[in-house]
Amino acid sequence: MTIRSILKAIVHPRTVTEELSSPSPDAAGTPGLAGSLQIRHVDAGSCNGCELEIASAFGPVYDSERFGVRLVASPRHADALLVTGPVTKNMVGPLTKSFDAMPEPRMVIALGDCAANCGVFRGGYGVEGSVDDVLPVDVRIAGCPPDPDTIIRALRGITGR
Amino acid sequence: MSGGGSLVGGVLVAGIQITAVAVGGPLLVGIMRKIRCRLEGRIGPPIHQPLLDLRKLFSKQRMRPEQSSWVFGVAPVVLVATSVLIAAMAPLATTRPPFGRTADFFAIVFVLLLGSVSLALAALDTGTPFGGMGSSRAMTIGALAEPALLVAILAMSIPAHTSNLPALVRIGLVHPQLIASPERILALVSFLVVILAESGRLPVDNPSTHLELTMIHEAMVLEYAGPDLGLVTLGESMRLALLLGLLVNLFAPWGIADRTGAAAFTIGLAALFAKVVLAGIGIATFEVFTAKLRLFRLPELLAGAFVLAVVAAVTALVVR
Numbered sequence: 001m002t003i004r005s006i007l008k009a010i011v012h013p014r015t016v017t018e019e020l021s022s023p024s025p026d027a028a029g030t031p032g033l034a035g036s037l038q039i040r041h042v043d044a045g046s047c048n049g050c051e052l053e054i055a056s057a058f059g060p061v062y063d064s065e066r067f068g069v070r071l072v073a074s075p076r077h078a079d080a081l082l083v084t085g086p087v088t089k090n091m092v093g094p095l096t097k098s099f100d101a102m103p104e105p106r107m108v109i110a111l112g113d114c115a116a117n118c119g120v121f122r123g124g125y126g127v128e129g130s131v132d133d134v135l136p137v138d139v140r141i142a143g144c145p146p147d148p149d150t151i152i153r154a155l156r157g158i159t160g161r
Numbered sequence: 162m163s164g165g166g167s168l169v170g171g172v173l174v175a176g177i178q179i180t181a182v183a184v185g186g187p188l189l190v191g192i193m194r195k196i197r198c199r200l201e202g203r204i205g206p207p208i209h210q211p212l213l214d215l216r217k218l219f220s221k222q223r224m225r226p227e228q229s230s231w232v233f234g235v236a237p238v239v240l241v242a243t244s245v246l247i248a249a250m251a252p253l254a255t256t257r258p259p260f261g262r263t264a265d266f267f268a269i270v271f272v273l274l275l276g277s278v279s280l281a282l283a284a285l286d287t288g289t290p291f292g293g294m295g296s297s298r299a300m301t302i303g304a305l306a307e308p309a310l311l312v313a314i315l316a317m318s319i320p321a322h323t324s325n326l327p328a329l330v331r332i333g334l335v336h337p338q339l340i341a342s343p344e345r346i347l348a349l350v351s352f353l354v355v356i357l358a359e360s361g362r363l364p365v366d367n368p369s370t371h372l373e374l375t376m377i378h379e380a381m382v383l384e385y386a387g388p389d390l391g392l393v394t395l396g397e398s399m400r401l402a403l404l405l406g407l408l409v410n411l412f413a414p415w416g417i418a419d420r421t422g423a424a425a426f427t428i429g430l431a432a433l434f435a436k437v438v439l440a441g442i443g444i445a446t447f448e449v450f451t452a453k454l455r456l457f458r459l460p461e462l463l464a465g466a467f468v469l470a471v472v473a474a475v476t477a478l479v480v481r
Contacts, residue, residue: 009202032220036213066204068213073371073379076224076386079217103222103387 015063032105033079034160037069039109040078040102044095044131045121046085049145050112054082057148057155064152067161075101080139080158082109086118086127087134099135107138107158111151116140171259174426175249178258181430182248182406186398187211189405189441196445211398218391226384229286236283237389240276240396244403247273252327253406254429255418256334261327266314269326273403274359276396277303284381291373295380298456302365302377305463306358309470313348313355316473317411320344326407333414340412343480347473349412354466356408358459360401363448365459375453402437405444409436 041054058064058071072078075098087095099108110131113119121127131137141154191208198205225233247269250260258264281299284292318324320339321332333340358365361378370376373383382393410417416432418425454462 006200010199013199013202013204015202015204033217036210036217038214060201060203063198063203063205065198065206068206068210070206071371073373073376074383076384077390079221101224101386103224105221 013060013063015061015066033107033158035068037080037155037159038072038078039069039080039082039155040072040075040098041082041084042091042095042098044083044085044091044115045088045127046112046114050084050114053145053148053151054084054111057151062148062152064155067152067156068159069155075099076103078102079105080107080109081135082111083115083131083135084111086114086121086124087129087131088126089128090126092128092134095134108135109139109141109154109158110137111141112146113142113144116142119144170421174255174257175259177426177430178251178253179245179248181254181433182244182399182402183395184212185434185437186244186400186402187215187395189402189437190398192438193441193445193448196442197449200446200449211394215391215395218394219388221387221391223388224386225389226287226289228288229283229384232279232286233283233384234389236279236286237385237392237396239279241392241399243272243275244396244399247403248399251403251407252330252410252417253403254433255421255426256327256331256414257418257421258327262325264326266318266324266326266329267311269407270310270314271307273400274303274307276400277359280378280381280393284384287384289384291376291380291383295377295383298377299381302358302459302463305460306355306466309351309463309467310355312467312470312474313351316344316348316470316477319474319477330410330414330417331419333411334417334419340414342477344473344477345412347469347476349408351466351470351473352408352411354462356404357444358463360397360404362444364451364454364462367453370453377456405437405440406433409433409440 043051056062075081079102081099081102083095099106108131110116114121115131118124118127118130128134139154139158141151143150188208188211191206191211194210195205195208250258250264251269252258252261252264277299281296284296314324317329320342321329323329339345357363361368366377367375368378370379373380382390385393410433413436416429416436418429
């Protein structure tokens with residue numbers, strides 16, 4: 001990395017700014033979580049398609065962190081539980097435990113079509129049900145998988161930024 | 162406005178210094194994050210993001226693990242209380258802080274590190290495997306870093322014939338040639354490595370990691386939530402600001418108020434902010450280009466810091 005490329009990165013970040021859609025007009029931010037949202041991600045049985053999109057939503061190009069959203073390492077630190085995939089039988093326990101470990105005010109975000117209605121995994125022998133069947137879901141993000149733009153729009157609706 | 166003079170002035174100085182550290186600490190963390198983000202080609206969160214996070218944390222529900230005892234609740238308070246105490250009596254904006262005569266360098270630094278010990282105890286108190294692992298690692302690093310720190314302080318104290326912190330800072334102002342002396346420069350490097358180790362920065366610990374197995378400091382605070390986590394975060398950022406404040410005042414004391422009076426104190430405060438922010442930017446830039454050291458190689462880094470400190474002390478004794 002040369003000095004020039006470093007300076008270039010400072011002056012012109014690679015982050016997308018123009019193309020990004022703004023949050024929906026009814027989003028004034030969730031009370032108590034406006035401006036700052038810490039997320040704990042739990043994969044309840046996802047095919048990892050959604051994980052790729054989450055990774056890129058928090059990568060340098062989409063950079064969700066600039067809207068006050070951050071992924072954290074512990075449900076104790078989190079305000080929102082980001083659940084992907086249909087809830088498999090083995091993940092019911094860990095998922096509810098993670099939710100119980102979060103301090104109020106807390107919310108559950110179901111990311112992807114599988115989280116909403118089990119998608120192609122519906123009726124599978126290892127599948128318990130959708131996230132709704134296990135936890136009270138506050139925000140749903142549709143798509144299989146939802147693109148980073150959609151994810152960021154939903155998150156901005158929560159932080160109100 | 163001096164500690165020795167009026168009581169009101171002393172209280173005022175202490176109050177302003179505490180406020181500056183309590184607000185400036187989170188802002189410093191925000192600035193360092195911003196610098197890292199920009200160097201990585203991101204836009205990054207605004208620099209007041211840590212303050213927003215703190216406001217939210219303090220409004221959240223208090224939640225403690227069932228099996229934890231009073232130690233878990235006391236540790237964050239100890240962490241913040243030690244930082245507040247040191248912010249009141251350390252020579253940050255003025256060389257005449259209240260209780261300046263009792264501000265011994267050894268005592269100040271080790272009171273500041275009391276927070277690490279209390280956090281390590283709290284992490285053990287939760288009974289989780291990651292907590293115990295984090296405590297064990299933090300104490301290992303502490304045991305390696307603190308001898309280096311002790312000897313580095315000794316090296317700085319020898320030419321000054323005192324370990325009184327305000328006096329050490331004032332000597333740098335009166336005799337600038339002392340700052341460029343070999344023992345101070347060697348002690349500076351040693352001190353810097355210890356600050357990076359104790360405040361959990363790269364290359365010792367990655368403050369933004371999500372991998373529990375690589376965590377040192379984060380592993381200790383995994384069980385904290387809500388207001389307790391807010392106190393821990395606040396205490397950590399205050400401690401980083403204080404350690405950097407001490408560092409810049411020892412090795413670049415220019416601007417600090419040496420006289421009493423509001424004007425000199427204001428200039429001292431502005432100079433402190435500028436110097437600490439510069440130091441923070443330097444560390445953030447360094448972090449972008451550094452990878453975390455493997456845990457088993459940390460002793461080499463810290464032993465290096467210790468050797469530098471010993472050389473500094475020997476130089477201070479011999480070169481007179």
